[in-house]
Amino acid sequence: MNSSKRIPGHRFLHAPGPTRVPDEVMHAMSFQPMDLADPRMMPIIMSCENGLKRLLQTRDADVFMYAANGHGAWEAAIVNLVAPGQTVLIPGTGHFSESWAVESEALGCKVIRTPWSEGYPIDANAVAEVLRADTRHEIVAVFVVHTDTASGLTSDLRALRAAIDATGHPALFVVDVVASLGAAPFAMDEIRANVVVGASQKGLMCPPGVGFVAVDSIAMAIAGGNHAPRYYWDWGRRKSDLPYRKFCGTAPQNLLMGLEVALGLIFHEGLEQVFARHRLLADAVHAAVAGWSEGGALQFFGRVPEARSVSVTTVQMGPGIDPEPMRTIARERFQVAVAGGLGPLAGRVFRIGHLGDMNPAMILG
Numbered sequence: 001m002n003s004s005k006r007i008p009g010h011r012f013l014h015a016p017g018p019t020r021v022p023d024e025v026m027h028a029m030s031f032q033p034m035d036l037a038d039p040r041m042m043p044i045i046m047s048c049e050n051g052l053k054r055l056l057q058t059r060d061a062d063v064f065m066y067a068a069n070g071h072g073a074w075e076a077a078i079v080n081l082v083a084p085g086q087t088v089l090i091p092g093t094g095h096f097s098e099s100w101a102v103e104s105e106a107l108g109c110k111v112i113r114t115p116w117s118e119g120y121p122i123d124a125n126a127v128a129e130v131l132r133a134d135t136r137h138e139i140v141a142v143f144v145v146h147t148d149t150a151s152g153l154t155s156d157l158r159a160l161r162a163a164i165d166a167t168g169h170p171a172l173f174v175v176d177v178v179a180s181l182g183a184a185p186f187a188m189d190e191i192r193a194n195v196v197v198g199a200s201q202k203g204l205m206c207p208p209g210v211g212f213v214a215v216d217s218i219a220m221a222i223a224g225g226n227h228a229p230r231y232y233w234d235w236g237r238r239k240s241d242l243p244y245r246k247f248c249g250t251a252p253q254n255l256l257m258g259l260e261v262a263l264g265l266i267f268h269e270g271l272e273q274v275f276a277r278h279r280l281l282a283d284a285v286h287a288a289v290a291g292w293s294e295g296g297a298l299q300f301f302g303r304v305p306e307a308r309s310v311s312v313t314t315v316q317m318g319p320g321i322d323p324e325p326m327r328t329i330a331r332e333r334f335q336v337a338v339a340g341g342l343g344p345l346a347g348r349v350f351r352i353g354h355l356g357d358m359n360p361a362m363i364l365g
Contacts, residue, residue, distance in 0.1 A: 007335055012365050015339040016149045016179060016312035017202040019356035021258070025205060028261040029254040036250060041243050044256050051263035052212060055271075056177075056196055057187040061214040064238050067252040070178040070199035073211030074100050075107070076233040077174055077197050080215075080223040082140050084108030089171065090143045091127050091160070092116025095150035095343035100143055100176070108228075112139065119303035122155035128163040131171065140222075141172035141194075146186070147179040149202075150342040152314030152351060153307050154180060161191045172219055178202060182266060183278045183311045183355040194219040200255065203278075203311065205262045205356045209255045275310075281354040281363050282310040289315055289352075297321060301349055311355040312339075316348060323350040336365065 013020045034041050049063045066072050082088055087110040090101045094116060101111045114126040127142065142164060147154045157175060164173055172194040177186055182203025188196050193216075200210035215223070215235060223235050231237070232248050243251055266274055286300075286308060293299045298321075301314035317323050323340065327350055330336045339351040354363060 009335060011335045011337065012362060013337050014353045015337055016152075016351055016353035016355065017199075018208055019202055019205060019353060020358070021207060022205055022262070022265060022357045024265060025258040025262045029207075029258040031254070031257060033253045036244055041251065041253065044253075044260050045243055045246060045251065047260045048256050048263065051260065051267070052198075052214065055181060055263065055266065056198075056214050058189045058196075058214055058216075061188060061196075061216050062220060062235070062239060063212060063214050064235055065210055065212045065247070065256075066233070067209060067247065067255075068199075068211035069201070069208050070176070070197065070211055071099075071103065072233075073178075073197045073199060073213055074103055074176070076211070076213050076235075077143070077195055078104050078107050078109065079228050079230040079233050080226060080235050081172060081174070081195065081219060082107075082109050083226050083228040086110065086140045087112060087138045088141050088143055089114070089127065089130055089139050091122040091155075093122050093145050093151065093153060093155055094118075094148040095345065096148045096176070097122075097143075097145045098343065100145065104143070119151075119153075119301055121153045121304060121307040122160060124156065124159040124163040127160060128167050131164060131167040131169040134169065137170055139169065139171045141174050143174045143176070145176045147177075147184070147309045147311055149179040149312055150314070150345055150351075151301060152309050152312045153302050153304075154184065154309040154311075155307070157186075157191050157193075161193075172222065174219075179311050179355075180309070182274065184309070185271075185275055188214060188216075200259055200262075203355050204259065205265070206255065206258050209252055210259055277359075278310040278355060281358055281360065282308070282313070284360065284363050285313045285352055285354050289313060301345070311353065313352045313354065314341075314345070314349050315352065317350070322347060326350065 089112045091114045174195040175193045176197045178199045196214040200206035201208040301316040302308040341349040
């Protein structure tokens with residue numbers, strides 16, 4: 001880190017991940033690691049597993065945590081559920097649905113994509129159309145990104161579950177909640193998601209490094225019969241009461257210490273209060289962007305107001321306007337870090353993260 005020049009005051013992090021880490025979480029991670037067999041470690045692991053189940057609103061799903069980011073958790077879902085040569089459906093929702101598709105193809109899967117219209121969430125009708133056409137039921141799973149961090153769009157999971165049900169297709173419903181968990185309501189059991197994929201560095205207010213999946217009994221049975229090569233990601237190997245088996249070796253102990261405290265902060269505030277706070281902050285940012293857009297130099301990327309996420313707002317610049325100089329000035333002169341565009345949106349948008357450990361005064365800053 002360049003220490004030649006220090007600007008006084010607090011540096012504001014308004015990226016949609018990594019997000020600001022609360023002081024309590026930072027302090028929890030400062031403890032010395034333990035021996036692998038130390039009996040104090042297991043209660044921390046169990047607290048994290050049970051806390052994630054509570055936040056995901058699932059009673060019976062198994063939770064598996066990895067020393068990984070969200071892409072690692074994606075890979076865990078792919079290799080446990082889909083053998084090379086089998087097919088998955090990945091509805092288009094922007095950069096991250098396409099990234100999941102490319103990763104699936106790299107692992108030998110066949111991928112069917114539904115088209116994505118820029119500025120719009122997933123089209124549930126398009127999903128139903130593909131599933132109805134699959135009369136041989138070759139599609140093993142539907143991989144859905146709940147909130148695409150690049151586009152700032154949140155898709156309607158209930159509509160997608162209903163679309164799958166309406167076709168009578170047996171495909172698994174696999175949901176990525178990396179950018180939505182801890183910011184927006186989510187109920188795994190209620191929407192009958194078979195697998196949920198998440199990570200630590202966004203609404204969970206922790207540093208990057210813990211990816212996780214929650215797996216119901218249907219998905220576990222399919223994984224058990226899937227002979228795709230895997231070791232580190234294998235749910236069967238990790239389903240154990242022994243810490244070193246749960247993590248296929250050494251657990252990311254300090255990250256788990258932080259995650260335990262972060263989940264405690266969420267539950268201490270109360271889930272409804274957490275969701276209401278995120279809604280308030282998102283509404284404030286949306287109101288600001290609506291005001292800024294009156295000059296014509298920028299506009300919301302999301303064309304459907306109700307699909308604009310409570311986690312991140314993606315702002316599209318006018319033709320010929322580069323958002324990068326603005327981001328540099330905001331970061332270097334004013335100590336406010338906002339995110340740029342990813343994939344096809346690079347150089348076209350900037351993104352304001354408003355999730356995690358945020359309050360109204362920080363948003364005003």
